[in-house]
Amino acid sequence: MEKNYGFNDYKFFTEMSELASRHQSYDLSLGLPDFEIDPRLRYYLKESADMISHSYESLSGNPLLIESIIQFNLNRKNSVKLKKEEINIVPCSTFGLYTSLKSILNIGDEVIVIQPSYYTYAPSIVLNGGVPVYYDLDVDFKVDWEKLQDCISSKTKAIIVNSPQNPTGKIWIKEDWNQLYELIKHQEIYLISEEIYDIYCYDSEEHYSSFLHPELKKRTFCIFSFGKMFHATGWKVSYLLAPENLLNYFRIHQQYISYSSNSPCQYAIAKYLEVFDPAENQKIMQQKRDIFNEMLQFTPLKIEEKSQGGFFQIVNFRNVNKTMTDVEFSKWLTVEKKVSCLPLSAFYNSKQDSDYVRFSFAKKDDVIINALEHLKKNI
16 A cells, blocks of 8 residues: 555646657547547537527536436446436536545545546545545456555545546446445445446446445446547536435535536537437447557557457557666657557556556547558557
């Protein structure tokens, strides 16, 4: 167990993308989809310009969107039955994470962060007076429940889980949520469950939400992202599920940070959800993952396990170079070999090196193909 107040450095993420741009490299470093959204989504956004008042939306969100969210979750294969009092529209998943933590943390409370993890987690904890406690996944990126239990103390107030996970692509199943509940059920420990890649589960895997656990949901803030769902990240509309009592605490703070979310986009998303088939977007993204994985086989880079979900694939680079750090390798690959990635150590608070880099396959097919053809010829 490691306790540390440090932050992951967000600047490194943008620096790698800028490095790719400067050297005219294929940028597979960031999870920013570069392909078009569904034209119907554009249509509903244009329609919203004439249909709504363009004033603030309510604190909880557009009623039409909330009803659409209820129906969307009911239609999942692992159906989630919701009440409107359990739903809140938020500007983005980072806002949902930050404000959820603000709703429950007191000064000095500990929050467990499972690493590798996205860089926003630790800052959100620290800015709310909490203390991050880091648990590193095993070499296969699976949870060792005994080691995770060792991270829990009398000061533990929350744990953050991301499924499908960035960067590993791992998915939590029903048994994982059961295991987690057994660890925390005797203590007042809350769950921040970031499920923003929920529709992107591959190879017949199905998303299983933490909110399906009848007891766990009573202490859970569950975060979803329409930006990820529709690969329209600039729209900045997400939603959060929580039991009514926790959502009341959440809204107390929400009203002073960002009262409401983008009104025209809320209306457009509500209308689009009526015709949206998540299986279509899942199929598109799995095809991109498969193109990436199949073409990577013709390079010395090694995939030890296919991504189960999300936008990213972890790759072992040691067949190419055994002495570089993962940071050095990522920069070398970007500058010298013209394909950008991120080092896995960037997703840890204090890790200096690893055998892995992360690629994003949430890109146009021709970008993926050209990048991998280039690697095939040059490494």
